[in-house]
Amino acid sequence: MRIRARWALGAATAAGLGAIVTGSLPGGAARAQEADTALHYTCAFPSGTSEKVDVRVQGTFPAAGTTGRPVQPGRVTVTVTIPASAEVTGLGGATVVGTARLGTSVTQNGEATAVGWPGLATPATPVPADADLVLAASGDVPPVTPAGTGDLSFAAGDLALTLAPRDANGGEPKDAKPPLAITCEAPGDQVIATVPVSAGATPAPAAPAAPKAGPKAAEPPGGTPAECGKYAGPTDDWYPGCTYLSGFSNVKKLKGATVLNDPRFGRPALTNLVYSLTDTGAAVRQKFVAPLRSRSTFLTFGFMPTTATMELTQRPLKPGEDYGTFEAVSDMQTGIQSVSAHMRMSIRIYDVQVNGTPLDVGPRCRTARDVDITLKGQMPNILQGGILDGAFTIPPFSGCGVGENLDPLFSGTVAGPGNLLRVSLGSTCIPDADISCPPALPEPSRSAVPQS
Numbered sequence: 487m488r489i490r491a492r493w494a495l496g497a498a499t500a501a502g503l504g505a506i507v508t509g510s511l512p513g514g515a516a517r518a519q520e521a522d523t524a525l526h527y528t529c530a531f532p533s534g535t536s537e538k539v540d541v542r543v544q545g546t547f548p549a550a551g552t553t554g555r556p557v558q559p560g561r562v563t564v565t566v567t568i569p570a571s572a573e574v575t576g577l578g579g580a581t582v583v584g585t586a587r588l589g590t591s592v593t594q595n596g597e598a599t600a601v602g603w604p605g606l607a608t609p610a611t612p613v614p615a616d617a618d619l620v621l622a623a624s625g626d627v628p629p630v631t632p633a634g635t636g637d638l639s640f641a642a643g644d645l646a647l648t649l650a651p652r653d654a655n656g657g658e659p660k661d662a663k664p665p666l667a668i669t670c671e672a673p674g675d676q677v678i679a680t681v682p683v684s685a686g687a688t689p690a691p692a693a694p695a696a697p698k699a700g701p702k703a704a705e706p707p708g709g710t711p712a713e714c715g716k717y718a719g720p721t722d723d724w725y726p727g728c729t730y731l732s733g734f735s736n737v738k739k740l741k742g743a744t745v746l747n748d749p750r751f752g753r754p755a756l757t758n759l760v761y762s763l764t765d766t767g768a769a770v771r772q773k774f775v776a777p778l779r780s781r782s783t784f785l786t787f788g789f790m791p792t793t794a795t796m797e798l799t800q801r802p803l804k805p806g807e808d809y810g811t812f813e814a815v816s817d818m819q820t821g822i823q824s825v826s827a828h829m830r831m832s833i834r835i836y837d838v839q840v841n842g843t844p845l846d847v848g849p850r851c852r853t854a855r856d857v858d859i860t861l862k863g864q865m866p867n868i869l870q871g872g873i874l875d876g877a878f879t880i881p882p883f884s885g886c887g888v889g890e891n892l893d894p895l896f897s898g899t900v901a902g903p904g905n906l907l908r909v910s911l912g913s914t915c916i917p918d919a920d921i922s923c924p925p926a927l928p929e930p931s932r933s934a935v936p937q938s
Contacts, residue, residue, distance in 0.1 A: 562588075570617055570619075576663070583607075732928050
């Protein structure tokens with residue numbers, strides 16, 4: 487009996503998550519159950535001392551589930567009461583913020599699967615001088631997909647806390663001390679909720695050996711693309727999805743902009759991705775299913791209308807790493823994520839017309855080396871999408887021209903630094919849980935790109 491775990495990572499709205507939970511129950515009509523369990527842990531501090539700590543786990547779980555359908559717990563809160571401690575007050579902040587990881591297992595018919603609940607975060611909480619510190623860490627937790635019938639039990643295991651000092655306003659103190667790491671051991675797996683699982687109207691397919699999104703037999707027009715979720719992560723801790731991105735890229739020398747992934751030119755390129763929830767946010771690897779293409783007209787030399795098709799093909803970040811990366815770090819007080827993206831692309835130019843006359847540049851007119859792109863932005867949740875900005879250098883071109891060398895022409899008129907890029911990242915479709923599916927192509931942001 488296998489249980490498949492999938493991170494939702496808060497990608498859906500509360501209504502969307504509610505629909506997923508309801509959809510995973512027989513007939514979609516079952517009620518939710520409230521879990522509220524008091525536990526007792528032994529916590530070890532960096533000094534070597536240990537304390538008895540009271541922990542309360544609260545959350546909403548489906549009242550019932552169906553084989554082969556995701557069972558999605560609601561938002562979970564873990565409240566930890568830490569006895570007055572010199573190590574906590576010694577952090578030096580008027581308040582503290584923290585993250586928590588609750589080791590969690592899901593058991594069905596005697597077989598347990600570790601899923602873990604990292605990424606639980608606390609708001610800035612005042613530190614009392616001589617009283618217990620009560621911290622409430624909350625966050626979204628993964629759905630699980632039962633492969634068979636029988637009770638599905640969720641149990642809490644060991645707990646890890648990381649506390650960082652903050653001032654009275656929640657900001658980082660000038661002389662901030664290193665975060666305090668506390669590890670808490672449970673007396674054993676403590677069951678916090680049990681969800682009965684039935685077969686439902688039709689038998690469920692057998693679960694695969696590893697998490698994987700299965701292809702659909704038929705795809706309705708406008709449905710989730712067949713390629714969605716086909717990019718595999720390095721381990722089973724990475725989970726698949728897909729999205730679209732769009733945007734504008736300024737070409738500084740030509741004093742113009744081109745649309746990225748322009749749907750008016752052809753079918754937009756899908757972005758496959760895998761993601762993993764971390765203690766500070768999320769790690770994402772992305773890979774374009776096809777090159778990004780667009781067609782634009784610029785005034786070469788300021789007066790000559792030149793139209794060309796630009797094709798961006800993804801290249802490895804380094805040998806063997808055929809993907810781009812996104813790193814999202816959550817602000818523990820506001821919940822806003824700071825996102826940085828890194829990818830490498832090769833730019834090819836073809837189907838060129840100068841003042842309406844075709845110019846044969848050949849099939850290999852492209853940048854002599856890869857374009858290194860770094861983007862940054864802030865958003866509530868990377869899987870919900872947002873705006874990323876950056877600047878990049880267009881390298882010189884090579885291989886341009888048939889019968890004559892056109893490399894100097896393109897290098898002189900296009901290549902150079904200071905080209906601004908603004909990318910709109912769409913919501914991530916998570917096919918296993920049917921969250922935000924099918925993916926939608928976001929409207930490119932037309933706001934001015936920041937110069938910094």
